[in-house]
Amino acid sequence: MEKILVSACLIEEPVRYDGQLxxxxxxxxxxxxxxxxxxAFCPEVAGGLPVPRPPSEIIAGIDKKDKKNTRLIINSNGQDVTLFFNEGAKKSLEIVLIHDIKIAILKDGSPSCGxxxxxxxxxxxVRIPGRGLTAELLENNGINVFNENELKSAxxxxxxxxxxSK
Ligand code: SF4
Incomplete structure (x- = not known):
């Protein structure tokens, strides 16, 4: 049966920025x-970030006019960590394609998984409506992304x- 991709921190792995799950x-x-x-998969760890790590947030979005991805992610020390997040999103898509996964359950609020x-x-x-880089890339490639409060729908x-498929 097909696997389901799940944010590692939602189950057994203490991979969050603060070392918690x-x-x-x-x-x-x-x-x-x-x-x-x-x-179970953590895009940020897969992208090369350590545990623990400073929290990160997305500070720029998609340029609505030319739809160019201008996303910039910085950590609380002011360092640009966009590359790690892009790499994690790419690796998430790779693993989803390898396993022919159709459903992902991702932890909401994260700059990767939200x-x-x-x-x-x-x-x-301060919360705002939006998607993290991994959730966005997976959804743009036809994967059905749910958060931890939408498991019934999943x-x-x-x-x-x-x-x-039967
Ligand atoms: S929310 Fe996603 S990126 Fe953040 S710790 Fe959990 S699995 Fe990793």
Missing amino acids: KPCSSTILKKWQREGLIL SQYIYDGTFNG EILKYSLDAK
Whole structure:
């Protein structure tokens, strides 16, 4: 059966910037884990960032006029870490394509994994609607991205994809 990509910090891996994890207690995730369907992945670690690391936020977006990607990501020390985030997003797409993954469950709010909201680039804890680099790249390549609060919808889609592939 096809695997599901899941942000590593949502299950067992303490890979967040602060060295912590954000365990998700959903029974759906636990069932998928028991069935061996989960492929845990952290784009930021895959992109070359250490654990722990300073928090990072996206401070520039897509240029709406020419749709050029002008995204710039800085960490709380003011260092440009965009390259690491781009690399992590690229590696996420590679792994998804290798395993023919159709569904990703990504931790919302992250400059990599966020799909509904991110932080506004001021490091003041202000949320704004937006997507992280990995979520955006996966969605642009046809992957169905859900956050940790949308597992029921992800499960319904999974049933329907499984039924079609029989
Ligand atoms: S990049 Fe994604 S998987 Fe890695 S710690 Fe951040 S939210 Fe979790």
